[in-house]
Amino acid sequence: MLKVDSVQLAYHGRKILQDVYLDCKPGEVTGLLGRNGCGKSSLLKIIFGTLTPDFKHISIDDQVTPKGYIQSKIAYLPQHNYLPRYIMIQQAAQMLVDPKAWNEFAAHKIYQQYSRKLSRELSGGELRKLETLLILYSKADYILLDEPFTHISPVQAEEIKQIIRSRAAYKGIIVTDHQYYNILEVSHKIILLDNGCTKLIKHPDELITYGYLSGK
Numbered sequence: 001m002l003k004v005d006s007v008q009l010a011y012h013g014r015k016i017l018q019d020v021y022l023d024c025k026p027g028e029v030t031g032l033l034g035r036n037g038c039g040k041s042s043l044l045k046i047i048f049g050t051l052t053p054d055f056k057h058i059s060i061d062d063q064v065t066p067k068g069y070i071q072s073k074i075a076y077l078p079q080h081n082y083l084p085r086y087i088m089i090q091q092a093a094q095m096l097v098d099p100k101a102w103n104e105f106a107a108h109k110i111y112q113q114y115s116r117k118l119s120r121e122l123s124g125g126e127l128r129k130l131e132t133l134l135i136l137y138s139k140a141d142y143i144l145l146d147e148p149f150t151h152i153s154p155v156q157a158e159e160i161k162q163i164i165r166s167r168a169a170y171k172g173i174i175v176t177d178h179q180y181y182n183i184l185e186v187s188h189k190i191i192l193l194d195n196g197c198t199k200l201i202k203h204p205d206e207l208i209t210y211g212y213l214s215g216k
């Protein structure tokens with residue numbers, strides 16, 4: 001199990017994260033919701049290990065894991081595109097995809113369609129979908145997805161949700177997005193980040209109580 005505890009982060013003396021606890025185990029999708037600027041991306045970067053906060057306690061199976069990207073324990077889809085503009089999709093896939101999952105990955109239509117293209121030749125939505133797929137089919141046991149539904153049309157979002165669910169059979173997945181209805185649908189557990197603290201949401205109505213949804 002991945003456990004994230006006691007994260008404290010401040011930028012220039014302004015507290016962003018102060019009382020954070022969340023956990024995620026293989027077989028589970030954890031949805032992370034929160035208003036703009038509440039610290040969702042920062043928290044994912046801290047879990048991945050590329051942002052160092054004032055304090056954190058992160059462990060995988062009770063072993064302290066300060067940098068999850070080492071040994072590919074954790075993979076991370078950043079909020080913004082990560083593939084270099086001139087890389088061929090097939091080349092990126094060969095570097096990132098778990099060989100054991102290759103056949104399933106390569107069967108996806110979008111891969112077959114664009115494998116011989118450069119990343120710069122794809123539309124925003126096509127590239128986002130492929131980047132998400134590459135991370136979901138990586139070797140890592142834990143996957144962090146920052147806004148996988150951005151630029152994605154509704155039918156494509158349905159397909160991504162199905163893939164997230166099927167990959168969650170093998171992995172623990174933490175996903176955040178402003179398309180909260182997609183997050184509610186795909187997640188087994190919802191965590192709201194509010195005033196620097198995590199709150200486990202037991203019923204969607206609590207999202208109104210905490211002021212994340214307007215309730216109108």
Ligand SMILES: Nc1ncnc2c1ncn2[C@@H]1O[C@H](COP(=O)(O)OP(=O)(O)OP(=O)(O)O)[C@@H](O)[C@H]1O
Pocket residue numbers: 011012016034035036037038039040041042043
């Ligand atoms: N490098 C930085 N230096 C100073 N402040 C920063 C830095 N990075 C982020 N922040 C601030 O920290 C806060 C949290 O940012 P973060 O990107 O984690 O929020 P978020 O919840 O992912 O937001 P959004 O939903 O809008 O993407 C914001 O107020 C942001 O302005």
